[in-house]
Amino acid sequence: TYLRVAIMGLGSYASRVAEAMQSCKKAKITGLISGTPSKLKTWQAKYNVPDRNCYNYENFDAIKNNPDIDAVYIITPNALHHPQTLRVAAAGKHVICEKPMAINAKEALEMVDACKKAGVKLLVGYRMHFEANTLDIIRMRKEGAFGKPLFFQGLSGFIIGNPNQWRMNPALSGGGAMMDIGIYSVNGARYMLGEEPLWVTAQETKTDPQKFKPGIDETIQFQFGFPSGAVASCLSTYAMNYLDRFFLNGDKGFAEMMPSTGYGPIKGRTHRGELSHPHITHQTTQMDEMAGIILEGRKPVVPVDGEEGLKDMVLIDAIYEAVKTGRKINLTLPRILPV
Ligand code: NAD
Incomplete structure (x- = not known):
């Protein structure tokens, strides 16, 4: 078994993470979230992601009903981490969020609380x-x-x-x-x-x-x-x-x-x-270890x-x-x- 990850935000760091995840043993890209249809097409082809696992920023709350996705890795501009984390948590999926996790402590605390309440894990991309x-x-x-x-x-x-x-x-x-x-x-x-x-x-x-x-x-x-x-x-x-x-x-x-x-x-x-x-490659180790934390409760x-x-x-x-x-x-x- 492996952690099935949807990548949110297909920018430059996401590209690096995705490339690194190709060598992961415990984590795999199974979903994509992007506002740019052309990027979705390219990424789908490269990482073999079916249409049913692709979303945009309007409709991604529907991952709630998608059994192919365990976690969403949020790799978007900093100020978006907070609202996006709250939506992913509400959809019942684990959150991996890039650093800085928010733009202030108030938002960060709300993210911690929201994930706790939703019963999902919240991890920050500290590679x-x-x-x-x-x-x-x-x-x-x-x-x-x-x-x-x-x-x-x-x-x-x-x-x-x-x-x-x-x-x-x-x-x-x-x-x-x-x-x-x-x-x-x-x-x-x-x-x-x-x-x-x-x-x-x-x-x-x-x-x-x-x-x-x-x-x-x-x-x-x-x-x-x-x-x-x-x-x-x-x-x-x-x-x-x-x-x-x-x-x-x-x-x-x-x-x-x-x-x-x-x-x-x-x-x-x-x-x-x-x-x-x-x-x-840091992101390969990071994503395998994070899969261990989420799936096996590793510390x-x-x-x-x-x-x-x-x-x-x-x-x-x-x-x-x-x-x-x-x-x-x-x-x-x-x-x-x-x-
Ligand atoms: P980037 O600009 O290359 O990518 C950001 C992505 O977010 C783009 O694909 C963009 O289209 C998308 N996006 C979605 N909504 C947007 C909006 N409203 N405005 C602008 N862009 C929007 O940036 P990046 O370098 O990939 O950074 C993304 C996140 O990753 C940041 O939080 C950054 O701090 C983090 N990061 C972490 C590391 C690390 O080593 N851990 C390295 C680089 C970046």
Whole structure:
């Protein structure tokens, strides 16, 4: 048995996921949802999807009655994740949703609640949570190889191209680099240190206000403080290419990854030597592991559920608030951030 997945949104990342899923053992594309009939035709031919399993954005609620579909993988612009997740949940299908899972914590919480109520699983497309070198560092940290972890640095950025794309439209993106690429450092700070932040500070800079309109952040530096006393210092930007580096230091050792979250191969080393796992297409591993979570109730080492996505949204909300107010934001949301 395998997880039968309908892909929603046939854009560039969906193409990458679909290609990678051809090597999956436990997951298979059985359905397609798109607003563009010509794309549906091409994808149907390539992935052998029958007409009865193809939908558009008006009629996809009918997947409710389609026994060929277990889950929908939502790979659309960020602001659409929330309404689409609620509709998929209402249709009784599991949801796999791309990052950022929503454009703020309020929406993310509604998604978590809706999926819980509908009795379906909600997973977020955190592909790094299944990447072998990343998991090696997490295992070493748990074993105490770095001693007491005290510092994380996350640098996430690339130069955004076409200014007319949805990523540059706040109504569809919910923000700029932070929502798109900075989230990798937000998320990475948490899984590399293995703690949830207590406070957030952040500063924004804009070198090109023509290109980056209000509501679209170009560059944000942010800092987290953790209960153990560890701190994180991170940069999110749409203004530099090849910025993709994680660094973790404890009182006894270090881990350095560069690239740390790109499509791979992931490279890096610790004080003990080079990271050595061979490259496997991230999305292939991700979708097989997610099938295991949904079909067999497997528990991943680093969670990828809605609550996990929600924690990042709470932190991104706090980062934007810190930028706006210039204040240190204390996180006092016990329901959302259990220690
Ligand atoms: P894209 O623009 O290439 O694709 C988006 C798709 O959504 C297009 O096919 C578009 O037609 C469709 N769409 C549906 N309704 C739309 C609307 N109202 N306006 C605009 N487009 C609409 O974008 P992408 O790079 O594939 O990103 C899609 C999602 O995947 C984003 O949430 C992004 O953050 C995420 N993503 C994740 C990763 C990762 O590594 N996990 C990588 C890239 C993108």
